[in-house]
Amino acid sequence: MDWIARLIAIDTTSRDSNLPLIGLIAAEVREHGVEPVLVPNEDGSKANLIATFPAADGSVSGGIVLSGHTDVVPVDGQDWSSNPFSPEVRDGRLYGRGACDMKAFVGAVVARIPDLAAAPLREPVHLAFSYDEEIGCLGAEDLVKDMVGRDLRPRACIVGEPTSMRVVHGHKSINLFRVDFHGVAAHSSLTPNGVNAIEHAAAFARFVRSVADEFRAHGPFDDAFDVPYTTCTVNLIEGGIAVNTVPADCTLHFEFRSIGAVDSRALVERFRSELRRIEGEMQAENPAAHIELRVVAAAPGLETRPDAEVVRLATEWGGLPSDEKVAYGTEAGLFDQGGIPTVVCGPGDIAQAHSPDEFVDLGQIALCEAFLDRVIASVQERSAHTP
Secondary structure, eight states, X not given: OHHHHHHHTSOOBTTSOOHHHHHHHHHHHHHTTOOOEEEEOTTSSOEEEEEEEOOTTSOOSSSEEEEEEOOBOOOTTOOOSSOTTSOEEETTEXXXXXXXXXXXXXXXXXXTHHHHHHSOBSSOEEEEEESOOTTTSHHHHHHHHHHHHTTOOOSEEEEOOOSTTBOBOEEOOEEEEEEEEEOBOEEGGGGGGSBOHHHHHHHHHHHHHHHHXXXXXXXXXXXXXXXXXXXXXXXXXXXXXXTTEEOSEEEEEEEEEOOTTSOHHHHHHHHHHHXXXXXXXXXXXXXXXXXXXXXXXXXXXXXXXXXXXXXXXXXXXXXXXXXXXXXXXXXHHHHHHTTOOEEEOXXXXXXXXXXXXXEEEHHHHHHHHHHHHHHHHHHBOHHHHOO
16 A cells, blocks of 8 residues: 555656656665666656566566556546545545556555565566556557567566456557648638638548447447447547637547457548548648648557466466456557567456546455465465465
């Protein structure tokens, strides 16, 4: 609880730096004889942390990864009963931003650093903490590349996102896009002289909804998911400068989250094709008009086989067996894409993530602690933990 509370108290909202939190964990790792690897972002304002506790023979390849993200979503506009960055226990629950998603897991892992350092290990244990998961798994891409580049080759990875300690072996991909519609400004009494960027953005928003309706009605479906089809949605739109001015610019953000049966690249091309069609209509009004599409983030889905070793291991360590897949995205797909077999299993209910008065049940933390203790016991030298 001490470590979880310390981590919650550090505001690591994605728009800000996570370096104070990373520095705190790095100091704990160094105090126990391991030099962490820091993988910074482009401007050095954020960093991933990888800490490898080697096997007793000094080897660092193979072993188990315990992974979590360090960033949290904003609290702006939310009505909290207590300070979101002053963790508070009430009625058997720990409240605070990130309590559920996912500082309970990260804190429980960090609290076991002394145990990892003291025990002779048969195989290494890797701690992997990333930045900017909440805005598209941005940090984990470089984190996984670093692990692959150093040939660590772990045989199993646990991503501790909140699953109520169920072993989740599948989730959807996440694909985030920004579209900038550049029209031509004009006085609103002279609309033929302008190109209305908002109207053309609205036409594209309606297209995104039509694709979503198509998936909802016709699939393909995967009933293992709580939402058993691919979803598409426009989540943010900004445009215009005045009520009497034809808007020259409008920016729209949309996403889709696809199941494994959907070809993500083909779906992206479908959206690109519609944008080309709309751009043609805009340029017919004025050749200066144009559209720009930018991929903000793209994280693959997870499709670990139910009979994979990592599923068996996570269940043996105390994760609850489950045939369900989840609609939300995690960094697990990136580890899997890097050749590291992965499942998602962590304390807390995803329904609490991102909400005001975010909390995690203390009983969930206890289950997570027992899970981590079994992980450590399973990789210790036999003589170290057998009578």
